[in-house]
Amino acid sequence: MDLFTAIESRRAIKHYSNTQAVSEADFERIMNAVLLSPTSYNIQHWRFIRVTDPQQRARIQDAAWGQTQITEAAELIVLCADIQAWSDNPLRYWANTSSEVQAMMLPMLESFYQGREQLQRDEALRSSGMAAQTLMLAAKALGYDTCPMIGFDSEQVASLINLPPGHLISMIITLGKAARPANPRAGQLPLNEVLMENSF
Template sequence: METFDAIYQRRAVKHYDPEHRLTPEEETKLLEAAIQAPTSFNIQHWRFVIVRDPELRRKIRTEYSPDQAQMTDASLLIIMTADVKAWAKKPERYWCNAPKEVAELLVDWMGPFHEGREWLQRDEAQRSIGMAMQNMMLAAKAMGYDSCPMIGYEIEKVAELINLPDDHVMGPMLAVGKKIKDVWPKPGQLPLSELVIENKF
């Protein structure tokens, strides 16, 4: 599928074939596409929690969300999380293939840029989640699948269920699978004239 076709055809699909499963090769292809997304300083904050346990998926659907069928029926349910302290955890590994002088420059800059700026650490982690998730949704569409990003769940409760570390943040969930029902037409995009500002507000 062409890139622009995937962009325009991607929709938040709610109804999936509960019997369908992606192959291990397809899962790997999807996740490898996700991690091609950019991150600040190449930190790669993302941590993808694939929820395979049917009982855990049922619990999330029935107890911690407004009963969203895609949480149990989609082939994959991925909770997008990120490590907000990834910048401080062996940062040299993010630049292991770069020229030595480039790696040293960026690794040395990483600490002073992030230290004491918790708001920035969290913002960067969430930005990284968003870019990786968009890659994953477009990759799914290009592979003939559909997806649905979700924030309609009790974040704190689900964080407990998956034993989210204290230095991680929760992002949206992403359902991926084979749709069984067409979606509504797009509800409407705002015109660019309302969205694009030249130079200043």
């Protein structure tokens, strides 16, 4: 499927076939595509919990107020972010560059994020959002469906997955084959209402 078709046909699917799995090869291909998503300073904040245990799925479903896609979908991914990734051995983000590039980038990275807690959090969420979109479009390109979810008790899910300090949950993404299509699009704002030139 070409990129624009994937964009146009990707929808948030609420009901999944529980008999159609995502092949391991396809799952790995999707996740390897996700790793190519952009991040500021190449920090790669994202951390993914692939929930395969049915009992854990059921507990997360309870924390998501009973939403059935949690247990129906072939795959469940809790997309997390390491807020402190900027300070966690940052040399590894530039390991394949010259010493001159490393000597320039590492001090820049530190001075940009040091002491700026809101920026650290914002950056982690930005990175997670780009990773999520890559995941959903890669899945659609391979013929799978997804649903990004924020409708859950984040503290409860954090406890269930043993979320480490300094991390946050960005969203949950379900992945599989739709059992029924999404409802028609509820209402897209026209381009001329959201696209401005030079300023508001």
